[in-house]
Amino acid sequence: MxxxxxxxxxxxxxxxxxxxxxxxxxxxxxxxxxxxxxxxxxxxxxxxxxxxxxxxxxxxxxxxxxxxxxxxxxxxxxxxxxxxxxxxxxxxxxxxxxxxxxxxxxxxxxxxxxxxxxxxxxxxxxxxxxxxxxxxxxxxxxxxxxxxxxxxxxxxxxxxxxxxxxxxxxxxxxxxxxxxxxxxxxxxxxNPQLLDSFQSTLAYLNDTADIVEESLNAVAKRAITDMDDNHIKFKISEFKKVNNPKAYLFEMFKDYGFSEWSDVVNLLDAETGKYVISSTHKLTKHREFLILTNCHSELDSESISKNKPVTLSAVEVQKGQVKTPVGILFFDEADSLKDNNQSAIYVDAEKLKYPLELRHWQTGDVFYPIGMKGKKKVSKYLKDEKLTPIEKDDTWILTSENKIVWVVGRRADDRFKVTDQTNQIFKIELR
Structure with a gap:
């Protein structure tokens, strides 16, 4: 010092x-x-x-x-x-x-x-x-x-x-x-020696706090299965193994603004999709997991712009690449057809009507998954794919005249697929 x-x-x-x-x-x-x-x-x-x-x-x-x-x-x-x-x-x-x-x-x-x-x-x-x-x-x-x-x-x-x-x-x-x-x-x-007695009490309490932290860290190590800057995923079974789940949930989540601890405990046995929200965070039940995410009552301007739909004109597409909130979309003519995958799809260029639009999926959106017969709601598709709430929230769609061309990074639409009558194959790739 x-x-x-x-x-x-x-x-x-x-x-x-x-x-x-x-x-x-x-x-x-x-x-x-x-x-x-x-x-x-x-x-x-x-x-x-x-x-x-x-x-x-x-x-x-x-x-x-x-x-x-x-x-x-x-x-x-x-x-x-x-x-x-x-x-x-x-x-x-x-x-x-x-x-x-x-x-x-x-x-x-x-x-x-x-x-x-x-x-x-x-x-x-x-x-x-x-x-x-x-x-x-x-x-x-x-x-x-x-x-x-x-x-x-x-x-x-x-x-x-x-x-x-x-x-x-x-x-x-x-x-x-x-x-x-x-x-x-x-x-x-x-007690004239109050401060001395108080110092001893603090020492005992801090010793106890060390034991609590050690036990909490052990449970957290077993419970946390995945984490990044946007979420932390906890295995529910690990909280159910301990004698006092409420105490562990309190210690684990107290710094995230939660106060309704009975509601947090009830998430352990709640249906998928149930959640508890604080002023800063959201704790969601998803199958056998609790998922902790940030939430903001007021989005800043950067967040708002990030979530706005992106309009792609024919001129922009012809340039070959467009920077978007989900990454860079590359557009290029292809000599031959290859299999679609999560990062790239092949479409009939003449079926695309401009401007294209890239936006978040919405309730009621419907598409025709390539390789399947008939149509399907995007919400049902994402549920069947067993996506987490975070993955659902991060899903975007590319549309042409309000028809879905691509559930980006997941599935192409059958209406825009390459056929024997296709004159020009277009590759759309996300990086």
Missing amino acids: KNAKSVIAISGGIDSVVLAHLCHKLNFNFALAHCNFNLRGKESDADEAFVLDLGEQLDVEVFIQNFDTEAYANENKCSIQMAARELRYDWFSELAQQLNFDYILTAHHADDNLETFLINFTRGTGLNGLTGIPELNDNIARPLLPFSRAVIEAYAKAETIKWREDLSNTSRKYLRNKLRHDVVPILKEI
Whole structure:
């Protein structure tokens, strides 16, 4: 840590100011980063001025960022505290990345850890919510975490360190302050060694969390049969083998925004096609599997354009290749007929009417699968092919005058096949 390049998240309060003095005393390579949230008028500006003076005193670089926190909270429909947290950490992360800081140092201490534990406990949480604030989380380090607020105050007074008092810390408006001023003092009165006992409890809980993670990883290793950037496929039988499937499902999928855990458990015995959706993900039952995919309530412009139908004019086709959302389509005259396959089909060129259209298949689409008698709904064809929901969603069709020429990458249509009367054979290939 001493040889690393760090930035201290400094408010001007006693904890972060003590951390800055300690890093200076230890000759650490560090800078200061202060957020002015503009929530307390002149007091906020005074905090900013104090941090600038401290930077001069310690002879270190200072970064200041001003935020319209209330506007951000209103825009994102979150509390002021949550808005400040998001703005703060997003900026620290951006700063560290741009200026190559190895660590972002925050001044959380043992009392903060206890308060966070109690907040999570009162709101309801799983085991992870009771294991405390990590001393190191990616590039965020909390070197004061083992020390109590009392020890930090004693050090500040002994070293005659000056700091700024934030009067909002005395307000009972926020849950953390209620716990800090009303609950924790009573707990410390009951047990004067509360923080020591709490540290032991955290150690036990973290040991238990390690056992849970090891067991979870073992089940995940057996259950996951396939995964890529778009989906993860889980074997249902592996969840049914364990004593408490709900607990494993919770631990496996809790980070994907799901909250209706009874519905998730019910998927194990549901019909194919049933699903549970969160704000970010979709968990679908497909035969003997659960398939986890991303889902977005609002598609970005790139996604929207990716899913738009593509019109292919005669001129574009004559050029020989067209870039599409599913790959590059190549069009070329063929001297002889070869067997159709998943990546290429051969059609009668004179039967194609322009413009062609490449689009997602839709409910009600019908085609005449080559080699079969009669017509078939695309939806029934895809079901019979036992495609996963993801594969179905990714299926496109090439059409001519609304007649399907090709279920792309899967099956050609009999109406456009090459016959003895064909004068010009056209090869259409997807790469």
